[in-house]
Amino acid sequence: MSTLETPPPDAAALAALILRVSQKRDRTAYAALFKHFAPRVKAYLRRVGLDGAEAEEVTQEVMLSLWRKADSFDPAIAGAATWIFAITRNARIDLARRRRGLPTTPEPEEEGHSPSAEALTLAYEREALVRAALDTLSTEQQQIVRLSFFSETPHVAIADALGLPLGTVKSRIRLGLAKLRAALEDKT
């Protein structure tokens, strides 16, 4: 890799790229998004238990969805990474359903209710606030929050994996989330 390579786009730039895809069907913007997100999406899918080939396949589906659903991206509601996270999570759930020959979950229909208070800050600013708030958690709380996101299984299995009672896992999650909420509530 060349050191002259441009730095990765920040959250505002990523949101702007998605808007260029939705409004202008801009393939250059799409290529930049692919370069940034596809390797992260694949990393996430590997973390939640997909093998290399599955992760590759689902990553391609997610990136295709980015192109198709770009017009549902609203920078006042979600940051770019948040939006991609939601698409990736749903694609992973849908993979399991397709394998069992079941239809995928229908897209939620827009109800048109405004995001109200939670949109007071722009969503990409919320991501920066979340990043800062995560740093204030203890190592144990961070670990358990990460495991909750990056695990193929619910809390019972996390408790088994860590050798902790389920109650301890739940209370650590609650403490961690309460701290996150306290750091974010007034700002988001």
Place this chain on the structure above:
Amino acid sequence: MIRHHPAPETLLAHIAGTLEPGHALIVTVHIEACVNCRAEAARLEATGGVLLDELDSEPLSTGAFAAVLARLDEPAPPKPVRPRQADLRLPPGLRLPAALRGTAIGRWLWMGAGLRYSRVTLPWAPKENVMLLRVEGGRRVLRHSHGGAELTQVLWGGFHDITGAYGPGDLQEADETIEHQPLADPEGCLCLAALEGGLRLPWISRLMGK
């Protein structure tokens, strides 16, 4: 005023995508009704976004980008056909939550005096045990406990039991340790409930105390 919300770890599991489909549906219905949980869900989803963005990249195979580019102009897959929903004659002014639109809903079936249920089938998870439950005013659901966690969202009216009083928008999360006997408010109650563990458990006969 919504007083009962999903537990923080339940909401987290929902956003992380690890909740069972039936429970996920109930939490989606709750979020639709509850502005606080909507805000919390948005914060959790942003947390997921941040954590994904921080991961070390996993390189894609050579040719992955070209493969996706070649598919950009393919038509999007058709939307699934909406399943059949019985006309349930709901209490005046009540609309079913938007999250139920993709589900199949059966007609009301008798379950006991003053007690009816309608089976809700999720096409994407047909074994999940989800139902609408209609209890007439002052009627009691017979004492029952659970094989697994039961999530109940009040859509209309209300009920109370040993754990508290529940009104429209409230979500009750009852695990296998709770044995309760909900009593409907005078105007009656309409709930959406999902029981963990699929149809293996004879939920209805448990409810009926048989």
